[in-house]
Amino acid sequence: MQVASKTASDLHREGDEHTQAGRFEEALKSFQSALALDPLSAPLRFNIATTLHALKRFKETVAWYDKTLEVAPGLAMAHHNKATTLLLLGQIAEGFREYEWRKVCPGWADDARYALERPWRGEDLSGKTLFIFPELFQGDLIQFGRYALLAERAGARVILGAPAAMHALLATMSPTITLIADDAPTPDYDFQCGHMSLPTLFGTTLKTIPSFRQYLQADPERVARWKRRIGDEGLKVGIAWQGSVRANLRSFPLALAAERLGRIPGVRLISLQKHAGLDQLGALAPGAVETLGEDFDPGPDAFVDTAAAMTCCNLFITADTSGVHVAGALGAPTSVVVPYVGDWRWLERGMDCPWYPSVKVHRQRVRDDWTSVFDDLAKPIRKLASRT
Structure with missing residues (x-):
């Protein structure tokens, strides 16, 4: 047959x-x-x-x-x-x-803002009002917010759309950028543009990425408050291990980080995690990872306490979450750990990040293997801890 x-x-x-x-x-x-x-x-x-x-x-x-x-x-x-x-x-x-x-593309094409009149195509912005509307997620808005500063430097009056919860943080970029809610009525403008189109319109190449060392600021009063709470003892390592529930492939197990890093003498792991993933804390030994309490970023303003706490730490270790963009924009020393096939913004190789000078990239060498990543991270952290 x-x-x-x-x-x-x-x-x-x-x-x-x-x-x-x-x-x-x-x-x-x-x-x-x-x-x-x-x-x-x-x-x-x-x-x-x-x-x-x-x-x-x-x-x-x-x-x-x-x-x-x-x-x-x-x-x-x-x-x-x-x-x-x-x-x-x-x-x-x-x-x-x-x-x-x-x-x-599906999921994008129904955004009516792409059909707005007077798209900016690179014309002189001197004295003109440029409305920049947000696309994608919080991290993308932070990463590409830098182009609002470039537009201002080019002479534009900038109106930046963003979720209301992001305004307190984004307002620290510039006192003269006008922030409106992402669902607010379309403002009056001379030109408009989605923020993900700005790199092309500004002629960005790998060598000309506007990699500001710092373009967001933490609130000084919050910094002082969290500095008192966190204290000065040991090597203070902030940690965030999971993004949204949909980001599981980019998330790492907190228990592994606690085992490989938390046992290094002098190292204090301090949770800067919000929302998804907090249940993992319950599986650890008491004190293995410190938490900052119920009053850590509890209000309507996103990341304001997170940004302050980051500046109180010696290092921030994170999965590929919006937190890495906050830290990078603050100029805080950061290690982002990425899966075997990482997101495009971390490039395919190398540890340096062209978007954020203070961020180092640590990659899986083998698919799904986070152990070797944290073994590699442990080496420089052990040296840092010995000098603290």
Whole structure:
């Protein structure tokens, strides 16, 4: 009895199953076999590209998104994913140009602000009002808030949209930037722009990223308050281990950090974690990680106590969360730990972060292995603690 050969659909489905199970090498083989039977399939070309990305074969990833676009030139997500891969490779100018395709991607295209009149396209801003509306998440707003300062330096009167909870922190960038709620009525303006388009409009390259050493400020009264609470003893290491519930792949287990770092003589781990992940504290021995109490950032203003506490610590260690952007914008010494395939803003290699001079990047060398990351971190922390 002859066994029927697998069809392209069979192999495609098989590749999807391998992907969901994290078997990326097997997934790639299945997708390639399917493509041999259906060579003009845009979905298969797209899946090959995304699988190569998961395997950290980034130059090949870009090539396969290009192959996808050969047969489906208007496929917005292929343009978007190609953009983030180019950014990860450090091809900043080209990546942000391609990133303009986000505006027609699912989940983005229904934002009515993209259709506002008078988009800024690089015209002289002297004496003009530029309305910058927010995109994506809190960390992105902090990271790209620096471009509001560049716009001011170019002579613009800047109106920056942001969630009301972010205003107290963002107001420290400049006293002359006007902040409005992200859901407020559209203000009067001469030009408007989404904040993720500003790098392209300012001609940003890897060498010209406006990497201000510090462009946010912690409130001095809060700094004094948390300094009294935290004290001066030991090497004070702030720690945040989880972003939103959706950020599990970027989160690390607090118990591992406590084991590898908290046992170093002189080291004090101090939780700067908010919301998701706090349940992990209950699994630790009492005192393994210090907490700052119920009055730590309890009110409507996000990050104001977090920013102050960060300046009271010798070092901040964090997963890829919005906290790393707060710390980086404050110029606070920070180590961000990222998974095997990290977000584009941390680039593909190296420890230095072009967006934040005070941030060092520590990467998984093996997928899902956080242990070696914290073993590597323990070495410089042990030296710092010995000098404290």
